[in-house]
Amino acid sequence: MxxxxxxxxxxxxxxxxxxxxxxxxxxxxxxxxxxxxxxxxxxxxxxxxxxxxxxxxxxxxxxxxxxxxxxxxxxxxxxxxxxxxxxxxxxxxxxxxxxxxxxxxxxxxxxxxxxxxxxxxxxxxxxxxxxxxxxxxxxxxxxxxxxxxxxxxxxxxxxxxxxxxxxxxxxxxxxxxxxxxxxxxxxxxxxxxxxxxxxxxxxxxxxxxxxxxxxxxxxxxxxxxxxxxxxxxxxxxxxxxxxxxxxxxxxxxxxxxxxxxxxxxxxxxxxxxxxxxxxxxxxxxxxxxxxxxxxxxxxxxxxxxxxxxxxxxxxxxxxxxxxxxxxxLANRYFFVPDPIIVTITGAPHRTAHAMLHPGDAARGTRTLVFKESVALPNGDITHDTAMVRLKDLFNLKISCDGNTPSFSYAGDSLAEARSAKAHIIQWLPAQDLVRCTLLTPEGEITGACEPLVTKELGKVVQFERVGFARIDAVDMDGVRAYFTHK
RNA sequence: GCUGCUAUAGUGUAGUCCGGCCAAUCAUGCGGGCCUUUCACGCCCGCGACUGGGGUUCGAAUCCCCAUAGCAGCACCA
Incomplete structure (x- = not known):
């Protein structure tokens, strides 16, 4: 089936x-x-x-x-x-x-x-x-x-x-x-x-x-x-x-x-x-x-x-x-390249349940516990991003006072995020991330990934919005993954 | 230099033997749209090629000749 x-x-x-x-x-x-x-x-x-x-x-x-x-x-x-x-x-x-x-x-x-x-x-x-x-x-x-x-x-x-x-x-x-x-x-x-x-x-x-x-x-x-x-x-x-x-x-x-x-x-x-x-x-x-x-x-x-x-x-x-x-086959995970840690104001504590595979609910979910700080991909936060949606969590409003951006909770509505044309991006709880290096033929990308990725040693996973990667090594330094392709 | 092989879209490929059904297949890529809590998957639409020149023929991507380009071999390597 x-x-x-x-x-x-x-x-x-x-x-x-x-x-x-x-x-x-x-x-x-x-x-x-x-x-x-x-x-x-x-x-x-x-x-x-x-x-x-x-x-x-x-x-x-x-x-x-x-x-x-x-x-x-x-x-x-x-x-x-x-x-x-x-x-x-x-x-x-x-x-x-x-x-x-x-x-x-x-x-x-x-x-x-x-x-x-x-x-x-x-x-x-x-x-x-x-x-x-x-x-x-x-x-x-x-x-x-x-x-x-x-x-x-x-x-x-x-x-x-x-x-x-x-x-x-x-x-x-x-x-x-x-x-x-x-x-x-x-x-x-x-x-x-x-x-x-x-x-x-x-x-x-x-x-x-x-x-x-x-x-x-x-x-x-x-x-x-x-x-x-x-x-x-x-x-x-x-x-x-x-x-x-x-x-x-x-x-x-x-x-x-x-x-x-x-x-x-x-x-x-x-x-x-x-x-x-x-x-x-x-x-x-x-x-x-x-x-x-x-x-x-x-x-x-x-x-x-x-x-x-x-x-x-x-x-x-x-x-x-x-x-x-x-x-x-590949389970989906969040990998945040070049992460920045941000604290979100006004947000309720939440636990996100993200599907391991969007086409196969039977595989279950991974849980990401949000407290108040998250790691976000630096490249997705630019001066003209007013709002993003953290996938499977909530919307995030970004306002800029000069050069220092601040982040605040902006509701749960997916529809609002859609109409605001907010990108739906991957994120990681700041208190719960694993160092992760993604190796590509062009060079290394350092970042962080979900702890569960360590259980995928030798397997190919998909880092959402980044691409497929094979988990090559897991040790004290974190995860080393080889980029497969988009 | 000598000998031989090949030439279809960005890439790969079908069709070439047995000329017409080929205003050329499929995949991938690219562009656009839909779907979607991933820039993934899926779906829809579109883009894009017969190396060039002669000849044979009612008709040539398909047959013949020439040109051009690429490749291979000319090892006491495989």
Whole structure:
């Protein structure tokens, strides 16, 4: 019944159909554990998740940690936390560093098939050859030679930079990016946090191996992977494997936020940001801390869809989604920013009962006991305000003797306040207020709030006339709340 | 430079494949009104777009060409 009041009858936008999906799909979300997930990851994660739910099937979380230079040991845990927060329907998890033997084995097979070779050329030199569409000397080595060199890679006879496995493609391919791209490299340092290894597959190889081995049928990823998709096709063809269905969506930016993990890390190290959940960052944990609900993120990302146009994601749209979710849930309280304490003359002692939620009387009220002094938002008391109404209490007349305003009781009539066009403002009993800091991306607003707010730790409330906020901390200093949105 | 992808209102999005029903959808935003003891929610009204130029056609947002702009790739990153 109460739910119905808030149920909006919107047409849910449905994602476009995927081909060959009638009998279910196997999809994956494959982050690199270099930091926590951000909005950009959420797009891939949520889109894939939505399709798995739409068609039924398996949803694999694959941790792509084959570059020890880009692995943050803490990220394994952070990624899982973020996925749990988003509420994705992951059915299984694999970690690529556990699977190196698999990749080595497949590489051996590919070498036997003549689909790959071990290249010992200098990197710069190879680059030049590639640009001029000429084969490097290693390309035509017999299989036996490649087999032998591959063994030397594995037994660490070769050191970092001395040899690399390349996939045979088409040296005359018009796109230089396609020509004999690398599949394995040697790295002596840094050590991998999870396995002892020095030969690492490059993304295009391990991705194909796993997509095939895990039975992935559909891949939805950013269009920065279009070239990789084309490269990967060569590997599929060498093995004679079936290629999954691909979809590439466009680049996404979000107004005023860095989404690059490395830049965020830099900012944190330099002390510009307080941590991964600094509310100025686009990480999921930052959004969570601000009071954005995971469903809002999901809905916003789903609304964007899988278009291949580059887009600039707008906070407005995210906030609107979040408000739909949070408005029916959030209890209402008074927060008085920049308070001034005033004494009201001629007023009877009263107790105000304000509703915790205007749409749900069953939730009850909070009580505010008025004695004679109240805290008011300084910004609402200007020289030309003659009257205001203290919400759920009474009217207040303001008269000015020069520069010193005085406040007096002006009756209980709501109708009078209306006809006087008095603003209905929030207030707090002076004897009963809790210090409260509201943190916004632009800075801090200090003020005071109702004592009951301390019971809302971790929840999103609405400070009437101010906006939604998530209660982040409650301690001796009072309440710290993060501003969510209006 | 080479290769490729994209281009609908401030933002996001539908329509584009299979030209006409599109003087272009929906959401968000903005403006106005109503409701209301919040500048929240809800309701109503309004604003606002097919990148430009050619071509094909009786007819083009939709097909073709050119231009422009944006983006991506050309790594022993993912």
């Amino acid at each position: 109460y739910e119905a009041l808030f149920t909006k009858h919107e047409h849910k936008k449905v994602l476009p159909e995927l081909e060959c999906a009638e009998h279910g799909v196997v999809m994956r979300f494959a982050p690199n554990p270099s930091g926590p997930l951000h909005i950009g990851h959420a797009r891939a994660a949520v889109l894939n998740d939505a399709y798995v739910k739409q068609y039924g099937g398996r949803y694999i979380l694959r941790i792509e940690d084959t570059d020890p230079k880009r692995v943050d040991p803490e990220a394994y845990e952070m990624v899982k936390e973020d996925i749990a927060w988003l509420g994705l329907g992951i059915t299984e998890t694999v970690t690529q560093s556990d699977r190196l033997a698999l990749y080595y084995d497949l590489c051996g097979q590919l070498i036997e098939k003549g689909g790959a070779y071990v290249c010992t050329c200098d990197n710069e030199h190879f680059k030049e050859l590639k640009q001029s569409k000429t084969a490097c000397p290693c390309r035509d080595q017999p299989v036996e030679k490649n087999r032998e060199l591959w063994k030397k890679m594995l037994d660490h006879t070769f050191k970092e930079g001395e040899a690399t496995v390349r996939i045979k493609t088409d040296l005359h391919h018009p796109d230089p990016a396609m020509r004999d791209f690398p599949a394995f490299r040697i790295l002596d340092s840094p050590p991998h946090p999870k396995v002892k290894a020095h030969v690492y597959p490059l993304m295009n190889f391990s991705v194909v191996a796993d997509d095939h081995l895990l039975g992935v049928t559909h891949v939805i990823r950013g269009k920065d992977h279009i070239a990789n998709t084309r490269r990967q096709r060569y590997i599929y063809d060498h093995f004679g494997w079936k290629v999954p269905v691909y979809r590439h969506y466009g680049r996404m930016g979000i107004e005023g936020v860095v989404l690059s993990t490395s830049k965020m890390r830099l900012g944190i190290n330099e002390g510009i940001y307080t941590g991964w959940d600094d509310i100025r960052l686009g990480t999921l944990r930052a959004l969570a801390r601000r009071g954005i609900s995971p469903d809002a993120v999901k809905n916003a990302v789903l609304a964007i869809g899988i278009g291949d146009t580059d887009i600039s994601f707008s906070w407005d749209n995210l906030f609107a989604e979040n408000k739909k979710i949070v408005d029916p």
